Amino acid sequence: MLSLVASAAAVFMAAALFIAGNMLLGTNVALRLSHEAYGAATIGLILTQYSVGFVAGTWFGPRLIRRAGHIRAFSALAAITGCAGLAYAIGIDGVFWALLRALNGFCGAILMVVLESWVNAHAKPQTRGRFLAVYMVTYYLAGAGGQLLVAAGDPADFRPYSLAAALLVLASVPLCLTGLQAPPPAEIRRLPLSLLMRVAPLGVAGAFAGGFASSAFYSLAPVHLARTGGSTGQVAAYMACAVLASMLLQYPAGRLGDRLDRRRMILLIALVAAAASLGIAALGQASIAALFLSSMLFTGVLACLYPSVLALTHDQLPGRDLVGANAALLSFWGIGQCTGPVIVAGAMSLLGPGGLYYGMAVVLIVFAAFVGLRLRTTPALLPSLQAPFAPTQATTPQIAEMDPRAPVGDEADGGGGPA
Template identity: 30%
Template sequence: MRTLVAFRALYFATLLMLMGSGLLSTYLALRLAAEQVDGLWVGALMACNYIGLALGGKLGHRLIGRVGHIRAYVACAGVVTAAVLGHGLIAWLPAWLFLRMLVGVGMMCQYMVIESWLSEQAEPSQRGKVFSGYMAASYFGLILGQLVLVVHPHLGLELLMLVALCYALCLVPVAVTRKIHPAPLRPAPIGPRFFIKRVPQSLTTTLTAGLIIGSFYGLAPLYANAQGLANEKVGLFMGSCILAGLLVQWPLGWLSDRKDRALLIRIAAILLALAALPLALMPNVPLALLLPLGFLVSMLQFSLYPLAVAFSNDHVEAERRVSLTAMLLITFGVGASIGPLLAGALMKMVGANLLYAFFSVCGVILALRVHPGAVTGLHRVDEAPLHHVPTPDSMTSSPLVAALDPRVDEQDVQQQMQVSEPTPADSADSPAEAPKPSD
């Protein structure tokens, strides 16, 4: 508790950010549904959000390096607040796409500031606790954002004002903190070809998780609305689904540390395909059945990304794990950008039930692509299986989140994340790394 209390300001800022983010996603989906707008637009809005998150990773490093952590955080929070209020001032949907992307860019920079601050201040022995506190704050923020609709189901502009209020208030804990500023940052080298050869099954799982989770956040409110649920019940449905993602992390970690992780991914994919079928096939699902089925599907879908992270870490050396996190988040972002567009187009053509049919098909494809027998163990690290660490469900983090992961050596984190640009002479003298064979 002493460790968690020490970082309460940053956790509270994270909770407020995610509360605003979760409420904004559901509000926009329900608002467009009430105005009889195609679900394809809702999918496009969520896709633009994830595109913004991906772009923000690159822009965030430059901004933080130029003006410092607090100024970068304040500037991005101001931009996000203005973009949220812009949804209420402008009714033109193409402009909403740009505003949604701005929100994603600004939030990614905010994540980078908070995570670099946490990693700088946390002792090596505390990183696991600090990471868990950050994850819990992220999840609870998302849940609270959904529960706002239970208390205030009317889709007026006051909800947008509440979202803007969350982003404005998240400035306060960061601006008044007395913590020492973190050291400047530079992007970690990624090397996508290396990871595609080394951990192809983990990247496939991450891409599929992005397809499913991106579609869920953008389009599940439309599905619930099409089932005839009032706005407050849509918020209850979304909140229970996100709560499932939080509650599954600890039993999942217990299994992941004791069973073959490739096998667990395959089992989760098969169970996901089966659990989503009733919601895909039943035209009208009563709330008493919708809540437990949605809860079960969400437990399975939110299991995929943490398993992929743990599985990939088992086959990548410690000095590359910061770069691995960046690669996983980029892959997730690609899936999360494509998924809402694809699922939204299917829902427009066939109906809202196609969302869970899409989840089921993704589960089947993943089960066919991930084979425990295909894992040769050629590059398995000596200490594998590494301890499973609960991981945020989506891109509610930046590549810097690896610095909080207790599986990553602190010296390797500092080596990759501190500013130390090589000179031309150093670059010429350093030998190129030899390519390593694939699994």
């Protein structure tokens, strides 16, 4: 296993550089907009353009990769997103920055498709689960590192943008110099969205709720802390802790869900995440320690939602194309990401900075109520018939290729009952 990971070290290094630069840039943009006294609704609208661009990139990126090849596509788009990072320092303009965020999201999606395709291509069937675990650890550690770099400079200065741009461009160097063979052109298979809504409505609702809350938090939590008196250093540490917490509970929560009706575990996740969100709103201003701990509980539990609903969706689609199901589920995650910051920013405008957490709690409580309704109206699937849980991250459809539950060349047809 160590030799296998070492053989793909260039890919993991490229992923770490890109993720760190992307996280640094996103948080710095949010802080700069807050310092410039933009309204919460305007900030939410600008920041959500990253998700809009990301969703578009997952749909159109594979076509570009097939035409240009993985290394050329990655190098070109890393250069473009790096230039976009530098362009933020030219001056503040809401429309211009919204376009830059959409461009960053579009390029970022294609870069992630390349990286995850490459990681998957070098993971043997018997080691996919462990390879996925190494990739996830790389993802979260690099993300936390990028958040800590926010404290390296003033958000109003050009230096943080230059540092982010440098990391984004440097991400192309390991791939350009690697001797690894490029993977075959990316092919994204998606199940019809109507089929997924009919067969796995709880999975669809969970993906939407998870994308909604995740995007709202990572876009607007820096704004909330800055507007309640937090320094740039505190924001950096806060966001880094939130990212690190996201990987701590996935495996234990998933294994517990394997022993229960998985829907009950999803209900517990939604309720605990909602309670933690309300706790942040109620206790966050009283103590910095309470803010950090309640936020870490929130992000740690929320990160369990997508892999849990993905596992439930797999349970409900026996014999179907599980990679295609994941790709379709990510479409609903993307819709949630595109709407979360805009809607929650409206709550912040009405209720103050704490409206971020009240808004996310409402969505999670509504989702929990839907889960409770499904528990009452549809039969449970025996735990012995459930597919084993696999921790994962909602990024691009290529990540599903590493899922150990998805057979190689999964093309079978079949069906299942609604969740």
